[in-house]
Amino acid sequence: MLKLMKVLALVLFVTALALPMWLPNSVEGQSGTEALTTDMDAKTPNDLFNGFGALGTPIDECVAEPVPPTARGNGRFEDNKFIFSERETVADGLGPTYNDVGCVECHQSVDTGAFSQTMEFRAGHITNGQFVDAPGGQLIHARGTDSDIVEHITTAETVKAFRITTSTLGDGFVECISNTDLQNNVNAQPSAQRGFLTAVPVVEANNALRFGRFGWKAQHASLLSFAGDAYLNEMGITNKFDGTAGRSSTDPNAGTTENPCSTAEGVVNCTGAPFDPVADPEDDGGDVLAFADFMAATRAPGRQNPIPAAATRGDALFNSVGCAVCHTRTFQTAAPGTAINGGAFTVPTALGNKIIHPFSDFALHNIGTGDGIVQNGGANTANMMRTAPLWGIRARNRLMHEGLNITVFDSVQLHAGQATTARNNFNALTNAQRADLIAFVLSL
Numbered sequence: 001m002l003k004l005m006k007v008l009a010l011v012l013f014v015t016a017l018a019l020p021m022w023l024p025n026s027v028e029g030q031s032g033t034e035a036l037t038t039d040m041d042a043k044t045p046n047d048l049f050n051g052f053g054a055l056g057t058p059i060d061e062c063v064a065e066p067v068p069p070t071a072r073g074n075g076r077f078e079d080n081k082f083i084f085s086e087r088e089t090v091a092d093g094l095g096p097t098y099n100d101v102g103c104v105e106c107h108q109s110v111d112t113g114a115f116s117q118t119m120e121f122r123a124g125h126i127t128n129g130q131f132v133d134a135p136g137g138q139l140i141h142a143r144g145t146d147s148d149i150v151e152h153i154t155t156a157e158t159v160k161a162f163r164i165t166t167s168t169l170g171d172g173f174v175e176c177i178s179n180t181d182l183q184n185n186v187n188a189q190p191s192a193q194r195g196f197l198t199a200v201p202v203v204e205a206n207n208a209l210r211f212g213r214f215g216w217k218a219q220h221a222s223l224l225s226f227a228g229d230a231y232l233n234e235m236g237i238t239n240k241f242d243g244t245a246g247r248s249s250t251d252p253n254a255g256t257t258e259n260p261c262s263t264a265e266g267v268v269n270c271t272g273a274p275f276d277p278v279a280d281p282e283d284d285g286g287d288v289l290a291f292a293d294f295m296a297a298t299r300a301p302g303r304q305n306p307i308p309a310a311a312t313r314g315d316a317l318f319n320s321v322g323c324a325v326c327h328t329r330t331f332q333t334a335a336p337g338t339a340i341n342g343g344a345f346t347v348p349t350a351l352g353n354k355i356i357h358p359f360s361d362f363a364l365h366n367i368g369t370g371d372g373i374v375q376n377g378g379a380n381t382a383n384m385m386r387t388a389p390l391w392g393i394r395a396r397n398r399l400m401h402e403g404l405n406i407t408v409f410d411s412v413q414l415h416a417g418q419a420t421t422a423r424n425n426f427n428a429l430t431n432a433q434r435a436d437l438i439a440f441v442l443s444l
């Protein structure tokens with residue numbers, strides 16, 4: 001008996017050694033290591049930081065103010081996290097119209113940087129068959145610094161869509177995926193399901209084009225560009241990185257300054273005094289660098305632990321019914337030292353050659369849910385949406401871009417167009433298999 005136990009132990013030991021070799025650990029022949037993950041539990045201290053830049057110590061404002069970076073990567077994570085969590089006021093440049101007072105107000109659950117149920121609202125109309133922004137800009141802010149300028153649109157704006165908050169956790173790794181790897185992945189998809197990669201301007205690299213990967217329309221390729229856009233468009237704070245050329249809009253001048261306000265009396269110029277008294281740019285860029293580096297230094301969302309038996313059973317089904325065609329399981333980030341973002345950023349050691357499991361191809365697809373809104377991806381993207389990355393989905397319960405679905409089952413039923421086959425395959429499963437597949441999704 002004892003001998004049998006010993007043999008068993010040896011077999012287990014050898015299996016454990018061999019296991020990592022069975023896992024996909026090489027893309028294009030370069031060896032990679034699994035990215036650090038967070039357990040998606042806000043009560044666990046210190047499991048958000050992935051090693052990009054310095055960690056620092058938690059900020060106590062009575063002792064010292066946070067210090068923002070002066071260039072990407074040269075600040076401290078705890079300082080950057082504090083700045084990401086600050087609430088801005090009119091004296092800081094908030095408004096004239098805005099959606100909320102701080103990044104963390106919307107990116108908070110289950111941990112700083114992640115998700116919330118907050119939705120933003122976009123609207124426009126069709127002229128000569130093309131989407132055109134609502135007067136004053138397609139983003140219709142929910143709040144304002146003065147009741148006279150709170151935005152109201154007219155019934156002429158017939159294209160309308162809510163967009164729910166997406167999580168930013170692990171986005172530093174996503175930023176470090178090379179264009180080539182995104183392109184190769186899409187090229188390998190069956191042509192009827194092939195995704196469309198957007199080419200979008202990187203603000204800090206003189207608008208050099210790179211494949212977009214962030215946001216529901218894959219409207220940004222760089223975290224610094226997204227952060228500059230969000231500071232301007234979510235909070236009304238103009239900054240060095242808020243960019244030009246219509247990143248959030250079809251209007252080529254959108255983004256350079258706050259948009260005029262679309263009020264009940266028509267579009268009024270609400271920038272400057274009395275509604276927005278702080279001189280532009282309202283932030284010198286320090287805060288934006290802090291936001292970008294905080295997000296870049298967060299770990300990837302990790303799997304549920306332990307993984308339930310049903311989820312293990314559903315794992316293979318996710319591939320066999322065809323979900324993984326668009327919800328790509330694995331990418332490996334570019335090697336450390338690779339210049340990305342139009343040359344404005346170099347892949348750091350902490351983020352390079354890392355294996356991640358985002359369950360997205362970061363490409364746009366027409367699965368019949370398109371919202372009709374065009375941002376910077378071109379007119380053909382009006383009815384396409386980015387494959388929603390499923391990592392961390394167990395910590396969200398408002399699904400699809402409008403956030404109006406509560407169950408994975410209902411979300412799958414909305415998959416049509418390019419995802420029709422996958423939905424039909426899902427529906428052809430037995431009840432028990434469908435439950436296992438859903439358990440798998442909710443273990444991500």
Ligand code: HEC
Nearest residue numbers: 099100103106163164165166214215216227230231234291
């Ligand atoms: C009012 C709520 C709100 C605020 C405030 C807000 N965001 Fe967001 N954030 C969103 C929504 C909604 C999306 C999805 C937008 C879209 O794609 O249309 C998003 C998406 C993002 C993404 C893309 C993540 C991904 O992988 O898709 C980043 C990065 C981001 N926000 C950064 C920031 C930063 C930095 C700030 C602070 C300057 C900020 N956000 C403030 C609501 C908010």
Ligand code: HEC
Nearest residue numbers: 323326365369385386387388399400401411418419422426
């Ligand atoms: C042809 C590409 C494609 C295929 C195949 C596909 N999806 Fe999706 N999936 C998408 C896109 C695009 C979205 C975002 C749609 C939207 O929000 O309007 C999405 C969104 C989702 C969401 C919502 C996630 C969130 O955070 O809101 C879930 C859940 C989901 N898919 C699960 C599945 C499952 C399960 C399968 C297999 C049965 C599947 N998908 C097959 C492209 C695809």
